[in-house]
Amino acid sequence: MRILFMQKIKGLAGSENYLIQLLPELLKRGIQADFLAIYPKQYSTPVSLVTDKLEALGVKVHHLVNESDLSLGLLKRIHHIYRDGHYDMLSAHLVHADFWAAMTKLRHNRKMVIVSSKHGYDEEFMNKFGFDTKATFRNKYYWTAYVAERWINRSFSVSEGLRRLLIANGICKKDKLDLIYHGVEMDYLGSKEDPTKRFANRQISIVGRLIPLKGHRFVIDVMPRLLAKYPDLKLVMIGNGSEQERLIEQVKELGVEHAVVFTGFRKDVMELTANSDIMIIPSIAEGFGFVFLEAFACRTPVIAFDVPAGNELIEDGISGSLVKPFDSEELYEKICWQIDHPELRAQMAAVSYKKLKEYYSIDRMVDETVDFFQKVHDREFGSGAAESE
Secondary structure, three states, X not given: OEEEEEEEXXXXXXXXXXXXXXXXXXXXXXXXXXXXXXEOHHHHHHHHHHHHHHHHOOOOEEEEEOOOOOOHHHHHHHHHHHHHOOOOEEEEEHHHHHHHHHHHHHHHOOOOOEEEEEOOOOHHHHHHHOOOOOOOOOOHHHHHHHHHHXXXXXXXEOOHXXXXXXXXXXXXXXXXXXXXXXXXOOOOOOOOOOHHHOOOXXXXXXXXXXXXXXXXXXHHHHHHHHXXXXXXXXXXXXXXXXXXXXXXHHHXXXXXXXXXXXXXXXXXXXXXXXXXXXXXXXOOXXXXXHHHHHHHHHOOOEEEEOOOOHHHHOOEOOOEEEEOOOOHHHHHHHHHHHHHOHHHHHHHHHHHHHHHHHOOEHHHHHHHHHHHHHHHHHHHHOOOOOOOO
16 A cells, blocks of 8 residues: 655644654555655755654655645646555645645546545634534634545544544534544653753643643743742743743743743753653643653653543543643642642553553554555455545
């Protein structure tokens, strides 16, 4: 089986890490898994973080430098790569790739078989509604995803919460959208007592882009009360993004700038996570959330809001702590509880680490993904296969 994976790339994030984990494993299973990276010229350097890793792992990479999302020439070039590579199907990732794949099929090759991996949803929607399946919000993202899905043969979601949202919004049909949770080959074997990775005696951390969706503001809000109880505490925010100036201003207004560290982009995220007492993931919603698995691998206990997909990964009080969505009082109480009960939080971290190894493994994910591709292939090409949808 020959599959061309395609995505618009701006740098190394969740979906890119997923492909770096998946594609080499597919090669080991006898599937020719090549990658088509599409990106504007100005992103060439951050894109290389993804493509260089893939190539080092034996994955063939095609590059298309593209400046317009609506270029007919881009569709032609995608078709040429697909045709010349004699691929059986095109695997699209994220909404741009879904749309380009669908339009390529419509314009150049109606027999093209397209599968789509749903890693997340529109940030504008999630900033307003989280994963509320009753919310009605029709914007450019919605209509792009809706139109693209009409030409996609089959899709899968990386979490049940995302799957329910896509079905409720009418983007995907229930019988054409499967579920495959992420899996990783990840472990942390380094020190959890490295003084160069700690900024205070007590350290709580957040890993993620500084954007409204990630909810950093909720943790900053409770910092004055936390510092009144734990003067030796610091909040470490790992990442950068468009909300940094606003968050810095919030920190100053609350008078806690001495206890909040903005690290910016860091390559030693695992080390910083492992050397933190607690990882807080205050996102409004997550398509999946690799940061959960990173914390599990580091045996660092997690506190998150009780929203998708965190509430699919965390069992409250067993493998971490879940907080009523956006409830500052409960967030404060759960942070205090974990700080005051180091043995119990270590037990929860051990449970989450065990879950990582037993379920969120690369082998399980690859097995389910290969099975998904094989069923699509048999349906489209096998004896008695259904006609392409």
